[in-house]
Amino acid sequence: MTEPVAVEATVDPEAMRAVARRWWLVALIGAITAILGIIVIVRPITGVFALAVFIAAGFIVSGLGDLVAAGRWPRPWVPVVWGIVSLGAGVVTIVWPEITLEIVAIIIGVLLIVRGVIAAMSALVDRPAVWGLWLVLGLVEVAIGVAAIAWPAATILVLAVIIGIDLLIAGIIQLAIGFGLRSLR
Numbered sequence: 001m002t003e004p005v006a007v008e009a010t011v012d013p014e015a016m017r018a019v020a021r022r023w024w025l026v027a028l029i030g031a032i033t034a035i036l037g038i039i040v041i042v043r044p045i046t047g048v049f050a051l052a053v054f055i056a057a058g059f060i061v062s063g064l065g066d067l068v069a070a071g072r073w074p075r076p077w078v079p080v081v082w083g084i085v086s087l088g089a090g091v092v093t094i095v096w097p098e099i100t101l102e103i104v105a106i107i108i109g110v111l112l113i114v115r116g117v118i119a120a121m122s123a124l125v126d127r128p129a130v131w132g133l134w135l136v137l138g139l140v141e142v143a144i145g146v147a148a149i150a151w152p153a154a155t156i157l158v159l160a161v162i163i164g165i166d167l168l169i170a171g172i173i174q175l176a177i178g179f180g181l182r183s184l185r
Contacts, residue, residue, distance in 0.1 A: 015071040020184035022068060027178025029065035033058060034171025040164030044157050052097030055160065058167040059090035065174050072177070105155035109148030116141030 019026070036058045063086030070076040070083065093100045120138030123131040148155040 012071075015076070016184065019069060019071040020181040023178050023181035023185065025178075026065065026069050026181060027175050029061055029068060030171045030174025030176070030178055032171070033061050033065060033174060034168050036061060037164045037167030037169070037171055040160055040167060044160040044164070052093050052101055055101075055163055056090040056093035056097075058163065059086045059093065062167065062170055062174075063087035063090060065170075069174070069177060072181070101156045101159075102152045105152035105159060106149055108155060108159065109145040109152075112141045112145030112148060114145075116143075116145060 036054060040054050040058065063083040066079040066083030066086060070079040073079050116138040118138070119134050119141065122128075123134035123138060128134060
């Protein structure tokens, strides 16, 4: 039996101080992200363009937050890549709102089907301790995936609420990190 190898990552103290000096920017981006999340949750707007603008704004603000706070990570390339992906998703969503949201719903449906099939097959082949639960989970994910593909408009509204919840949580975390950085100045 092999023993786990510990990977050490260090944070550059100078980079941490530079990020700590901008604590207010991280907190502000967190607050804006949380507010956008609340707006999307409370009012999952039926107009596709307005919904796309809110979601795109959330992606853009969250991506900026990831880029600004990248120095607090031991491997800053991870939040930088995620920030760039978020910014790109925000721009694409503004440029092609109708097709973007429908494609997102279909992609989610396909991903759920693939995950469900993998979970169900794994449950049947590997027979883990709770294989029955994994089988049920897999079958439920397949069913939800098929529904997402069959009714993308409903998926878009559910997706909006899920993204709103994600933005709210991400915003609260960024806000907390901002105030945590304040104490490191």
